[in-house]
Amino acid sequence: MLSLKRFNLTDLLAFIVISIGAVFMVAPLLWTLSTSFKSKAEVFALPPVWIPETFHFEKYIEIWEKGPLLSGIQNSLIITVCVTIIGTFTSSLAAFAFAKLRFPFKNMIFLLLLSALMIPYPAVMIPQFILFSEFGWVDTLKPLIVPGLFGNIMMIFFLRQYLTSVPGAIIEAAKIDGSSYFGIFSKIIFPLIRPAVAAQLILWFMAVWNDYLAPIIYLNSPEKQTLQLVIANFNATYAIQTDYALIMAASFIALLPMLIIFLVFQKQIIESVAISGVKG
Amino acid sequence: MKAKSSLYRKESYYGYLFVLAPVVGYLLFTMYPLLYSLYGSFTDWDGLGQMTFIGLGNFKDILADELFYKASFNTIFMMIGIPIEITLALLLAMGLNRKMFGTTTFRVIYYVPVISSLAAVSILWQWAYNGDYGLVNQFLALFGFEGPNWLTDKYTVKPALILMMIWKNIGYSMLLYLAALQSVPKDYYEAAQLDGANSWNIFWNITFPMVKPVTFFIVVTKIIGGAQIFTEVNIMTPTGGPEYSSATVVFYVWKKAFENLQMGYASGMAMLLGLFIFVITLVQFRMNERSSKDME
Numbered sequence: 334m335l336s337l338k339r340f341n342l343t344d345l346l347a348f349i350v351i352s353i354g355a356v357f358m359v360a361p362l363l364w365t366l367s368t369s370f371k372s373k374a375e376v377f378a379l380p381p382v383w384i385p386e387t388f389h390f391e392k393y394i395e396i397w398e399k400g401p402l403l404s405g406i407q408n409s410l411i412i413t414v415c416v417t418i419i420g421t422f423t424s425s426l427a428a429f430a431f432a433k434l435r436f437p438f439k440n441m442i443f444l445l446l447l448s449a450l451m452i453p454y455p456a457v458m459i460p461q462f463i464l465f466s467e468f469g470w471v472d473t474l475k476p477l478i479v480p481g482l483f484g485n486i487m488m489i490f491f492l493r494q495y496l497t498s499v500p501g502a503i504i505e506a507a508k509i510d511g512s513s514y515f516g517i518f519s520k521i522i523f524p525l526i527r528p529a530v531a532a533q534l535i536l537w538f539m540a541v542w543n544d545y546l547a548p549i550i551y552l553n554s555p556e557k558q559t560l561q562l563v564i565a566n567f568n569a570t571y572a573i574q575t576d577y578a579l580i581m582a583a584s585f586i587a588l589l590p591m592l593i594i595f596l597v598f599q600k601q602i603i604e605s606v607a608i609s610g611v612k613g
Numbered sequence: 614m615k616a617k618s619s620l621y622r623k624e625s626y627y628g629y630l631f632v633l634a635p636v637v638g639y640l641l642f643t644m645y646p647l648l649y650s651l652y653g654s655f656t657d658w659d660g661l662g663q664m665t666f667i668g669l670g671n672f673k674d675i676l677a678d679e680l681f682y683k684a685s686f687n688t689i690f691m692m693i694g695i696p697i698e699i700t701l702a703l704l705l706a707m708g709l710n711r712k713m714f715g716t717t718t719f720r721v722i723y724y725v726p727v728i729s730s731l732a733a734v735s736i737l738w739q740w741a742y743n744g745d746y747g748l749v750n751q752f753l754a755l756f757g758f759e760g761p762n763w764l765t766d767k768y769t770v771k772p773a774l775i776l777m778m779i780w781k782n783i784g785y786s787m788l789l790y791l792a793a794l795q796s797v798p799k800d801y802y803e804a805a806q807l808d809g810a811n812s813w814n815i816f817w818n819i820t821f822p823m824v825k826p827v828t829f830f831i832v833v834t835k836i837i838g839g840a841q842i843f844t845e846v847n848i849m850t851p852t853g854g855p856e857y858s859s860a861t862v863v864f865y866v867w868k869k870a871f872e873n874l875q876m877g878y879a880s881g882m883a884m885l886l887g888l889f890i891f892v893i894t895l896v897q898f899r900m901n902e903r904s905s906k907d908m909e
Contacts, residue, residue: 347711359725361780364748377746380751427631427635434624434628453840455862455866460645463876482634545843565736
């Protein structure tokens with residue numbers, strides 16, 4: 334009885350500490366949202382105002398005129414969708430081959446690809462830039478799309494792991510039935526690994542969507558920039574004019590798509606992240 | 614026999630076909646640029662004209678470059694956040710593992726910053742660190758402290774960035790720990806309690822060793838990531854901070870390569886960074902192997 338009571342007390346204590354932590358986690362995000370609705374006087378009010386007296390929605394109209402926010406969203410979407418859809422196809426096909434097909438030097442090739450995970454992007458970004466500038470691709474979306482189409486080694490790695498639990502007998506049976514290798518992949522393997530593919534796709538989507546270093550190297554003209562660069566420019570331009578409500582409105586718009594995706598696919602995202610750590 | 618070998622040849626053919634795209638991608642966008650970088654680091658490459666071989670010239674200059682040392686120091690200094698983040702994340706995961714009320718909600722709340730765009734997060738924290746009107750100083754004012762102008766003071770800019778990064782990333786480590794804790798068999802704890810072990814003993818002899826592989830994974834990935842900090846520095850302190858006190862190595866490489874067009878020099882620094890990451894990762898794998906052997 335005594336021990337039960339003690340445990341409840343620890344639970345309560347843990348709950349309180351975690352709740353306080355949660356407040357710290359949410360506060361900056363709520364502050365962003367609240368600032369975006371404030372009048373100029375309220376933005377600089379001391380003590381701070383958390384809930385504006387009247388909600389000003391003007392900034393959410395102004396942002397579309399004061400910077401290329403819309404084209405930023407479009408560019409980010411084009412890059413992310415192209416890369417993740419095509420790249421997921423090439424990655425899962427390769428994962429299938431690495432897990433289930435027999436060919437010489439298979440493991441050596443796989444290890445070679447894995448070594449790419451150790452090579453930081455800054456070590457390859459300068460020649461990549463020169464390469465793409467010789468193609469005349471600077472200030473276009475191509476340098477941000479094309480490398481991704483060839484697949485993602487992280488994704489290949491996890492799908493290959495996932496495929497080891499698929500019995501080889503299924504594939505042998507399909508071969509005897511006369512299925513082509515691509516048929517085996519599209520009719521048998523892909524449906525089986527779809528949940529893992531979806532989880533990896535979402536993670537990759539978020540990584541590409543939020544990328545900053547590669548876009549800042551390649552994209553100069555405002556209408557070519559991705560959403561992340563557009564809001565960074567909003568920040569640089571309007572901070573001087575102290576128009577923080579405008580900056581926060583633009584930032585919130587930039588946060589919103591991932592927030593929605595996360596809340597919708599919360600379970601899949603959390604599970605796939607957990608698996609990636611435990612398996613890795 | 615003949616039919617079998619032709620079948621095998623067909624399988625090899627398709628195997629190569631299916632892995633062709635990633636292999637070509639690897640050669641074109643990783644291997645070729647890496648070797649090019651390596652070669653470029655021994656030249657006076659400016660991205661436009663001829664590349665003249667200058668031997669170790671760049672490396673000699675880099676090792677005498679005060680800003681390179683500063684950027685390296687800043688990068689390593691900011692890794693102080695890693696042990697802090699890992700400790701907090703493990704404590705948090707242990708708390709959430711108690712099957713308390715609202716675990717799912719907490720998991721989501723702590724994870725939101727992880728999925729948020731780093732650019733947007735940097736912008737909002739820059740505003741939060743504003744000396745006069747920022748959220749951080751207004752919070753401190755509640756307790757009677759007068760906070761500095763965090764990002765323009767050379768002593769506070771790095772701690773400010775560290776705090777922000779912990780806030781941004783803690784949910785990720787927490788989630789990995791939570792998954793690891795949930796896979797620890799319950800009877801381990803029950804047996805320990807029957808033996809009369811106290812909470813500290815249980816933590817030190819069961820929990821900590823059981824989550825060790827995850828700790829290893831987090832430390833390795835955090836150091837690789839920590840060595841490449843760029844976005845938050847670029848947005849929050851576009852000039853590299855007061856007296857260059859927040860510039861990181863990647864920030865400096867980027868400046869040198871794309872603003873000063875000193876591509877050879879920048880490649881040299883990028884190679885040193887790559888080498889650093891490679892060596893640190895290797896050492897960690899070795900240490901991990903050795904301590905696993907000790908445990909057996």
